[in-house]
Amino acid sequence: MTQTVGILSLQGDFAEHEAMLRRIGVATRQVRLPEDLTGVDRLIMPGGESTTIGKLLHRYDLLRPIQQRSAEGMPLWGTCAGAILLARTIQDGVPDQPALHLMDITVRRNGYGRQTDSFEADLALPMLGAPPLRGIFIRAPVIVAADPHVEILADLGAHGGIVAARQGTMLATTFHPELTPDDRLHRYFLEF
């Protein structure tokens, strides 16, 4: 099946996602305006500053079209800032922070503290099998609550809380697989 993966390219590490998908051999398109979504089969929202990306989503009228495409079944994956944009509830955001509010999860921004608290940890994701995936957490948010129908894919427990979750065709990860050479999570998303 030929498919085109859209990558939200308003701000952040969209080029890293693009490079990963090209290595896998998938066609990609940078999405900055609503018309860029035409012909896109799935969408990745990269890491970056969620306040910046949210404002640009709002100013360039992308919130409604993405919500609509998602309702029609387009798979969506948010990494870090992208996961914040997906969450129904955002804690420690800025007032009126624009976001998609699509997944039934609550996310707390800067969940571990400031930059010197950023960390790496091995993550056991059941659907990926061995070996563990190296999770890079940069001023990362944490998923503090999820409705029962949300599937928890990775939980660091007392040390870190929920870091990956799936709800139907939506995937939220608070870390950055695009910063590693490991493409398993990208391949997993491509099967949604």
Place this chain on the structure above:
Amino acid sequence: MEKSTWSTKTGLAQMLKGGVIMDVVTPEQARIAESAGAVAVMALERVPADIRAQGGVARMSDPELIQSIIESVTIPVMAKARIGHFVEAQILQALGVDYIDESEVLTPADDEHHIDKHAFRVPFVCGCRNLGEALRRITEGAAMIRTKGEAGTGNVVEAVRHARSVYGEIRRLQSMDRNELYTAAKQLQAPFELVQQVAEMGRLPVVNFAAGGIATPADAALMMQIGVDGVFVGSGIFKSGDPERRARAIVEATTHYNNPELLAEISKDLGEPMVGIEISTIPAEQLLASRGW
């Protein structure tokens, strides 16, 4: 769990890509910057244009000011230490800043040595005028680079010169065979392994932003098209007639840098830009970019 790894240090800079980092001197300005869409703020006592105008020794800002700016926004906060002043850097790390700029905009504290940045948990960004300078800073532990430009001038010409120099030299390395790379490393005064890595990747191993003289949305888009990953705007925003509007416009121009029709819309009706300075009218000893080596 490992904290403050090289990946988390360089990774934060990767998350800032395609964004604008704004100089702010008060918590109020920091909130304006955040609400305009800045990806980070640089907390300072004086913007470079004022440092230039007032003269004297420019040092690290008052920790209380930095603390109050950290408390006023949710985006990353950077702060400047003097070149070679590792104690100012220790203080900034203790304050919890997210990035330290070892900056030529402040008066150097050491005229021979830069800070050993590997010794810190907090990541550093450093200025450069050319590829050799960039690679020397990376060797010392800088996790992000910015081209220096000439801060506080509102004149983009030096930012363009420095970015063109870095990318031109990278393209030159890409055309070299291994024999030539050894000599190139000597000329660049940088470690061979790093020079070889740049030649293979065709880019710096860390993120590179432009700084020093960006005053308009078109300036930001120009730097992005030349190839930088994002922009620092210092005096250009809060020394202009309508900072809020200009800040928003520069953010949008950095995203849509390749779309001239949108850039035309974004650039409309922004009020007065900061008054610029022609570089040739600045006495040589007052040029900031020549600080650091």
